[in-house]
Amino acid sequence: MPKPASKKQLIALPNSVYLAEMTKKIFQSGFVWRVVENKWPGFEEVFWGFEPHKLELASDEQIERMAQDKRIIRNFTKVKSVRDNAFFIQEISEKHGSFGEFVAEWPAEEITLLWLYFKKHGSRLGGNTGPYFLRTVGKDTFLLTRDVVQYLIGENLINKHPTSQRDLKLVQAAFNDWHQQSGCSFSEISRTIACSIGENYSE
16 A cells, blocks of 8 residues: 655655656656666666756757657657756745645645646646656555546546546545545555456556
């Protein structure tokens, strides 16, 4: 079962770790995760250790060279998102002290609003990319995988994969209720549902 990190642990993570994990999930989206993992040392070299204060200063020419580097997966729009998200992380850090503090203080009972915030203000963090990133760094969140969505539809909570604010509010309310009843984290509830559904297990 996934174990959420404490607020202290989330705050202690440097901005470079947040940008690195954000980038990994963006590149893994729609791609074979194993390939990204195998190339990851090259990613760390090409993207200067994922230090946001360095990457936000990268020129367009440097971004183009990074996108042609064989040590990484050469996808220009995803490479460009690294600089965009460096700006995003730095901007939040200036307002909240660090990106970790911002993530740590966001209430899990409103986690879908954080997903929407990432989608609106970050780069390529929509869909399941933002939630997967949060799960990876330790923020308590459920995931809307195929199995979880199938269960929610079966319970007549929604009738399709939730993307609208209305449907996301319904899903959030259901998870809040299960959390209060069970005392389990959102991550544990989500994983339990996914494991229970069966053959399409995708968490």
